[in-house]
Amino acid sequence: MSYDRDVQPAAQMSLWLAVAMALWITVVCLWEFFEVTTCNDHERVESQAGIKDIE
Structure with a gap:
């Protein structure tokens, strides 16, 4: 019966890994x-404010 106890943690470990x-x-x-999404929002806000560094 101790063999089952040894196998279970290994199976549980692989499950946790997955x-x-x-x-x-x-x-x-x-x-x-x-x-x-946030990068696009940031660019849109900058273009609305007229603070565009790179054309």
Whole structure:
């Protein structure tokens, strides 16, 4: 029975690893999306204010 106890943490560890990878990918995708959105908003605000450095 001790063999089952040894196997379970390893399976749980791989499950946590898979969950962590999925969360990491989700966070990176969301970060990229929001970074692009905020950059576009920032440019739009600058162009409305007339403070455009680069034409």
